[in-house]
Amino acid sequence: MLNNNQLLRFTTAGSVDDGKSTLIGRLLYDSKSIFEDQLEAIETTSKKKGHEGVDLALFTDGLRDEREQGITIDVAYRYFTTPKRKFIIADTPGHIQYTRNMVTGASTANVATILIDARHGVIEQTKRHAFIASLLQIPHVIVCINKMDLVDFSEEVFNNIVAQFEEIASKLLVKDVRFIPVSALLGDNVVNRSENMPWYQGAPMLHTLETMHISSDINKVDGRFPVQTVLRPQNDSHRDYRGYAGRIASGIFRPGDDVTVMPSGFTSKIKTIDTLDGKLDEAFAPMSVSITLEDDIDISRGDMIVRSKNQPDASQDIEVMLCWLHNDTAKPRAKYSIRHTSNDQKAMIKEIIYKIDIETLDRITDDSALKMNDISKVKIRTTKPLMVDSYRENRTTGSFILVDDATNETVAAGMVI
Known part of the structure; x- marks a missing residue:
């Protein structure tokens, strides 16, 4: 029966210390998806760090630097299964300098789970992650308003944050947004329904993930x-x-x-x-x-x-949305390698048409250098024609990466408009 379960991929996103790793740890812990030896190892590490109970964040923060600093740096993938569905979780970093990792983790997701600290509400990183989820055409967004225990499980605080996020969502192409008040540390509304928030009549996070309808993102029409x-x-x-x-x-x-x-x-x-x-x-x-x-x-x-009767566009000049992922800036006329499906050739950023102001989501006419985490519309010219579809219609033929020839590092991820 488990082999026939539908697979759901979801990513977590949010600002620093919003509790993403703790939420996933709670999800795995309360759904009994952790092996005994894993649990013993985490309990031992938690005691060494001086924690009274189990540090749930350690279930996903696997790198030494992550454990020492108490932050998530790399994209951590975790797998678990319930009687209703199989899951792949991509736990992505909250630091702004690791936004590129969030793009990586979200690129194959069916659902984006965006965490918001109930004490701080919607902040710039929340808007950035919501915009990226929209840009990547992720069909479902679950907004988990975390740390409700630190605001006395206030319904008013929850409703205010819902109103803030709905204002953002109205400007984006997000079809399905759901809001859940949670306390990852205490387990409220993660796997089990919260007794501290009787005013919330919706389902806990796991039940929402188990019952959410997921359609295939594979284009079945265009050969x-x-x-x-x-x-x-x-x-x-x-x-x-x-x-x-x-x-x-x-x-x-x-x-x-x-x-x-x-x-x-x-x-x-x-x-x-x-x-x-x-x-x-x-x-x-x-x-x-x-x-x-x-x-x-x-x-x-x-x-x-x-x-023959259904062909993609073949062009050397392509307008795309570009997420700049590298520390080094990129200027117009800069040259890189472009990797699109099995095609690898030279490309040049011909023109920066506009950038997105993450704070207001407005378009800024700015043709200066692209900096790390900039999201912009650009025109790219390739040495040979690329066979592309719009990303909205075909995720595979509508996406690509730019690579620095000198270092072989990925500097940008792009989506064909």
């Missing part, structure tokens, strides 16, 4: 097959075999389909779809397969096989 490599076996029985291997990004492919190879524009029909276990009558995302065509066409890594 996109980025070629990763060309297979040419050297044994006698397959000497004439020429297959194009890769992972289907979206859509469905069948033998006999009319396809176009981009960017060359040559057309053909699918001859066979092969896997290690044999031939298939159809293949769909996210399967990894090898496709053979009826015609000999010059195809290499980075090309894309698509349905």
Whole structure:
């Protein structure tokens, strides 16, 4: 039964010391999803640090620096299962200098869980994380107003913060927002319903996650097959075999389909779809397969096989939303490598169209250098055409990263508009 459970990926986000790691620790602890040896190790560490009980944050803060400083730095992934659903949690940092890690953790999430300290209300980091959740098209947002025990479980405080966040959400493309008052430290409304807040009639956090409807984020309409490599076996029985291997990004492919190879524009029909276990009558995302065509066409890594009647845009000038992730600034005309599906080539930031003021969510006309954590709309020019869809329609073909050639570090994540 557990193998058939639907998988839900959710990310946590919030400012420093909002209690993200403690919330996840409480979720794992109260749902009995922790192994005994893990629990014993955490109890021992907690005693050494002078805590009376178990320090729940230690269940996710695994790096030495994290334990010493009492903060989250790296994206920590945790897995647990309940009788109703399987979960992958991405615990992301709250520090502003680690916003890039929040982008990483949220990029594959079905749900964004944003924590707000009940004492402080909505702050700049809250707005930043809400904007990123909207930018990444995360369909569901759960706002956990934490540390309610420090404001005497006040319904008025909760309602005021709900009003603050709803004002932000009205400016963003967030479809489903839910609010839960919690105390991660005490366990109120995390797994079990709180007795301290009888005025809250909604479900606890775990029940909300278990029962929330999650639709697939895979585009099932647009056939996109980025070629990763060309297979040419050297044994006698397959000497004439020429297959194009890769992972289907979206859509469905069948033998006999009319396809176009981009960017060359040559057309053909699918001859066979092969896997290690044999031939298939159809293949769909996210399967990894090898496709053979009826015609000999010059195809290499980075090309894309698509349905002839449904083609992506192929352009060298692309307008994108860019999240700058690096300490070093980037100026217009700066050159980087762009990695998009299996395509890796040179690119240049041609123009900075505007930046987003996180405090007001207004657009600022500012063509100066991009700084770390800047979110902006830019125009990128590539050396060869990229086959792209808008991120709203296709997460795989609508996203990319920029890489510094000298250091091989990822400097930006982008979404095609």
